[in-house]
Amino acid sequence: MATQNTFPALKNDLILRAARGDRVEKTPVWVMRQAGRYLPEFREFRKQHDFFTICRTPELACEVTLQPIRRFDLDAAIIFSDILVIPQAMGLTVEMVPGKGPHFPQPLQTPSDLARLKLPVDVNQELGYVFKAITLTRQKLEGKVPLIGFCGAPWTLMSYMIEGGGSPTLSKSKAWLYAHPDASHQLLQSITDVCVEYLEGQVAAGAQLLQVFESHAGLLGREQFLQFSLPYLKQIASKLKANLQAKNLPIVPIIVFAKGAHYALKELSDTEYDVVGLDWTMEPREARKCVGEMVTLQGNLDPCALYSPKEDIRAAVKKMAEGFGSQRWIANLGHGIYPDMNPEHLRTFIDSVHEFTQQEN
Numbered sequence: 001m002a003t004q005n006t007f008p009a010l011k012n013d014l015i016l017r018a019a020r021g022d023r024v025e026k027t028p029v030w031v032m033r034q035a036g037r038y039l040p041e042f043r044e045f046r047k048q049h050d051f052f053t054i055c056r057t058p059e060l061a062c063e064v065t066l067q068p069i070r071r072f073d074l075d076a077a078i079i080f081s082d083i084l085v086i087p088q089a090m091g092l093t094v095e096m097v098p099g100k101g102p103h104f105p106q107p108l109q110t111p112s113d114l115a116r117l118k119l120p121v122d123v124n125q126e127l128g129y130v131f132k133a134i135t136l137t138r139q140k141l142e143g144k145v146p147l148i149g150f151c152g153a154p155w156t157l158m159s160y161m162i163e164g165g166g167s168p169t170l171s172k173s174k175a176w177l178y179a180h181p182d183a184s185h186q187l188l189q190s191i192t193d194v195c196v197e198y199l200e201g202q203v204a205a206g207a208q209l210l211q212v213f214e215s216h217a218g219l220l221g222r223e224q225f226l227q228f229s230l231p232y233l234k235q236i237a238s239k240l241k242a243n244l245q246a247k248n249l250p251i252v253p254i255i256v257f258a259k260g261a262h263y264a265l266k267e268l269s270d271t272e273y274d275v276v277g278l279d280w281t282m283e284p285r286e287a288r289k290c291v292g293e294m295v296t297l298q299g300n301l302d303p304c305a306l307y308s309p310k311e312d313i314r315a316a317v318k319k320m321a322e323g324f325g326s327q328r329w330i331a332n333l334g335h336g337i338y339p340d341m342n343p344e345h346l347r348t349f350i351d352s353v354h355e356f357t358q359q360e361n
């Protein structure tokens, strides 16, 4: 059974308090894709190392995770990895094509292809490299900020496994939902089982907060989301928390980020997730009215707002802070930061969150 390592004492627990709904003296902030191509030091590093080699080598993944923490006053680190390590663990080949993104040379085409998946997955064997990276990074962070672990949600991973890469319509994977609902549920359940064990392993390795990325929720309508996404998201949170408790591991807070699922915000808040992430299309006050007071919200500045001059970024952050209020909020962008963004504009975003949310006493 997994046992917890000992780690340096945590000096900044703002994000953990905000996630649990405890009082904070200022709003914590982190940014999706904060370790990545917009940083010149990451681009330099990538010239020397292949993407999945970085993910699979704990020392390299740790170094890249720490890059944004050295530069900015962030309140959390997120382990460098990718959501597509789960499809790899299930036996599919995934390549990262520079400048293009992920590519599956042999995606799933028909339900008979499910037989190609290597099931059940031995998570420790296939994904143990992520656990090692987490443990090393937690040590190297020296308690400066908490470390976030993550995974892709079942529908988002299923869609990559069928589309074979990014797709503007997801028409092939959505076709499965309508033409092969039973095979779709079978695949979604297999992915869910891996997600639960994978997140548990991340906590055992030292992750202090988790995020589940349902990046492709927006292309599902409400009906399809309630049928093919939400039940699996719910299963992940409830089974994970039960397993953590049974194994005497820390019951860490979990964030669900279902991009584009404005149509199911209430349902998302009625789950065992502690935090609901918002994309930039949702209005903070409306979202708060919809979800009530018992859940923390995360988000949600339009990432493209970082293209504006610094003064406008500050004004946008001030407005966002007024909308969310001072408690039960984790500041973030409404999706990941883009590769061509100026890191100094990200600094303005981070510093103005702290400036505008600092409490008097």
Ligand SMILES: Cc1c2[nH]c(c1CCC(=O)O)Cc1[nH]c(c(CCC(=O)O)c1C)Cc1[nH]c(c(CCC(=O)O)c1C)Cc1[nH]c(c(CCC(=O)O)c1C)C2
Binding pocket: 031, 032, 033, 034, 035, 036, 037, 046, 051, 078, 079, 080, 081, 082, 083, 084, 096, 097, 098, 099, 100, 101, 102, 150, 165, 166, 167, 213, 215, 336
């Ligand atoms: C959390 C995370 C992810 N990827 C990376 C991280 C690292 C940690 C961090 O956030 O800093 C590194 C991470 N992952 C990738 C990169 C760039 C690859 C490179 O360096 O060449 C980086 C830094 C590659 C990647 N991997 C993926 C894409 C998107 C492709 C598409 O358009 O469909 C891309 C471009 C899949 C992916 N990967 C991820 C998501 C969920 C978040 C989101 O919605 O953006 C998704 C959808 C999650």
